[in-house]
Amino acid sequence: xxxxxxxxxxxxxxxxxxxxxxxxxxxxxxxxxxxxxxxxxxxxxxxxxxxxxxxxxxxxxxxxxxxxxxxxxxxxxxxxxxxxxxxxxxxxxxxxxxxxxxxxxxxxxxxxxx
Amino acid sequence: xxxxxxxxxxxxxxxxxxxxxxxxxxxxxxxxxxxxxxxxxxxxxxxxxxxxxxxxxxxxxxxxxxxxxxxxxxxxxxxxxxxxxxxxxxxxxxxxxxxxxxxxxxxxxxxxxxxx
Numbered sequence: 001x002x003x004x005x006x007x008x009x010x011x012x013x014x015x016x017x018x019x020x021x022x023x024x025x026x027x028x029x030x031x032x033x034x035x036x037x038x039x040x041x042x043x044x045x046x047x048x049x050x051x052x053x054x055x056x057x058x059x060x061x062x063x064x065x066x067x068x069x070x071x072x073x074x075x076x077x078x079x080x081x082x083x084x085x086x087x088x089x090x091x092x093x094x095x096x097x098x099x100x101x102x103x104x105x106x107x108x109x110x111x112x113x114x
Numbered sequence: 115x116x117x118x119x120x121x122x123x124x125x126x127x128x129x130x131x132x133x134x135x136x137x138x139x140x141x142x143x144x145x146x147x148x149x150x151x152x153x154x155x156x157x158x159x160x161x162x163x164x165x166x167x168x169x170x171x172x173x174x175x176x177x178x179x180x181x182x183x184x185x186x187x188x189x190x191x192x193x194x195x196x197x198x199x200x201x202x203x204x205x206x207x208x209x210x211x212x213x214x215x216x217x218x219x220x221x222x223x224x225x226x227x228x229x230x
Binding site (some may be wrong): 030032033035037040041042043044045046048088092101102103104105107 | 118147149155156157158160162170203205207217218219220221222223224
């Protein structure tokens, strides 16, 4: 099954505005992670939220998780031009986790207009 | 800060040739992964490796692919008889614990493979 579908696929906002991206998934999870990818670069881990958590903050990032709706959102406050990147949510390939790696969504391409 | 390093950054090869992509994971990590990303598309799981053996592989990781940890530091992906559709960015990642626990993956900058 397809895990981690982000929406919107693309988002363009003005610098200083808040950016919200959403992720939906199909099966039960241990935790959900968000990663960022600058064009042509590797993925960088942003934040992890566990299945028993509802909200988590890290700097300008706020992540929520609603396991009943199988969805998560990533909010970036006071956006900056440097936040321009693609953002991916990721879940365990199997509920037990372990060495099985993550499944990534298709990502949201965020463009911050100066 | 420790990082995952990958070589080469870009490789161009002829269809049918073999390529080896190399990765040096973070030194105290135990779990290793290869992912690929075709231009503009999602990041796809290929294989995970733990305790000197494959833990899981996706349907993409067929007999054309193999992985090896030949020494204590390197982790390689070999693609035999490359096809045009193997053109992609290949990412190596490592983690200190399984993804059900701390879970964070550290990615390298990728190796871009172009098959002509």
